[in-house]
Amino acid sequence: xxxxxxxxxxxxxxxxxxxxxxxxxxxxxxxxxxxxxxxxxxxxxxxxxxxxxxxxxxxxxxxxxxxxxxxxxxxxxxxxxxxxxxxxxxxxxxxxxxxxxxxxxxxxxxxxxxxxxxxxxxxxxxxxxxxxxxxxxxxxxxxxxxxx
Numbered sequence: 001x002x003x004x005x006x007x008x009x010x011x012x013x014x015x016x017x018x019x020x021x022x023x024x025x026x027x028x029x030x031x032x033x034x035x036x037x038x039x040x041x042x043x044x045x046x047x048x049x050x051x052x053x054x055x056x057x058x059x060x061x062x063x064x065x066x067x068x069x070x071x072x073x074x075x076x077x078x079x080x081x082x083x084x085x086x087x088x089x090x091x092x093x094x095x096x097x098x099x100x101x102x103x104x105x106x107x108x109x110x111x112x113x114x115x116x117x118x119x120x121x122x123x124x125x126x127x128x129x130x131x132x133x134x135x136x137x138x139x140x141x142x143x144x145x146x147x148x
Contacts, residue, residue, distance in 0.1 A: 024094040024099065025092045025094055025099075027135065028092050028094060028099045028101060028128060028135065029089060029092060029101075031050065031128065031135055031137075032087065032089055032101055032126065033087075034046065034050065035047070035050050035137060036085055036086075036087045038050065039075075039080075039082060039085055040082055040084075040085045042075065042081060044072060044075060044076065047072070047075065048068070048072065050136060050137055051068040051071065051072075051136065051137050052068060052129065052136040052137065052138040053067065053068050053069075054066070054067060054068070054138065055067060055068040055071060055136075055137060055138060055139075055140070056138070056139050056140075057071060057139075057140045057141075057142070058140070058141040058142070058143075059142065060120075060122055060142045060143050060144045078111040078112065078113075079111070079113060080109075081109065081110050081111050082107050082108060082109060082110060083108045083109075083110045084106070084107065084108040084119075085105070085106075085107045085108075086105065086106045086107075087103065087104075087105045087124075088103045088104045088105070089101050089102070089103040090102055090103040090104070091103065097129060097130040097131070098127065098128070098129060098130075099127070099128040099129075099130070099135065100125065100126070100127050100128075101124075101125070101126045101128070102123075102124070102125050102126075103123075103124060104121065104122065104123055104124070105121070105122050105123075105124050105142070106119060106120070106121050106122075107119075107120050107122070108120070120144055121144070121145045122142050122143055122144045122145055123142070123143055123145065124140065124141065124142040124143075125140070125141045125142075126139070126140050127139035127140070
């Protein structure tokens with residue numbers, strides 16, 4: 001009987017941990033979708049709230065951006081604007097106040113940029129940090145894949 005109680009307690013603990021992780025993963029996946037839609041709709045108000053002030057991006061155009069403002073300037077100038085943007089999240093890992101998402105994206109740029117009208121496939125890693133109960137996108141790496 002004692003062994004049964006210990007086993008059930010251990011199982012209950014595992015289930016509670018799994019439920020918490022699942023809830024956090026769902027929250028991160030929802031945030032990823034909100035960020036994707038905000039990028040597609042050029043919704044800078046939402047992006048301003050979702051991106052950390054020190055948002056650091058290793059961008060697919062071979063440059064490291066060191067702040068949210070630097071990226072917002074590019075968005076506002078139309079250097080980052082899409083007619084199409086899809087994201088396939090392959091993995092979400094949440095550890096306490098850090099969440100990492102990895103997967104692939106497909107974008108079509110618009111405007112006066114060299115890649116306008118072309119479908120660009122890329123891989124990405126996003127890192128979210130939770131501070132004061134709020135998740136913000138704090139680090140990102142994206143690299144374009146070679147054309148097939």
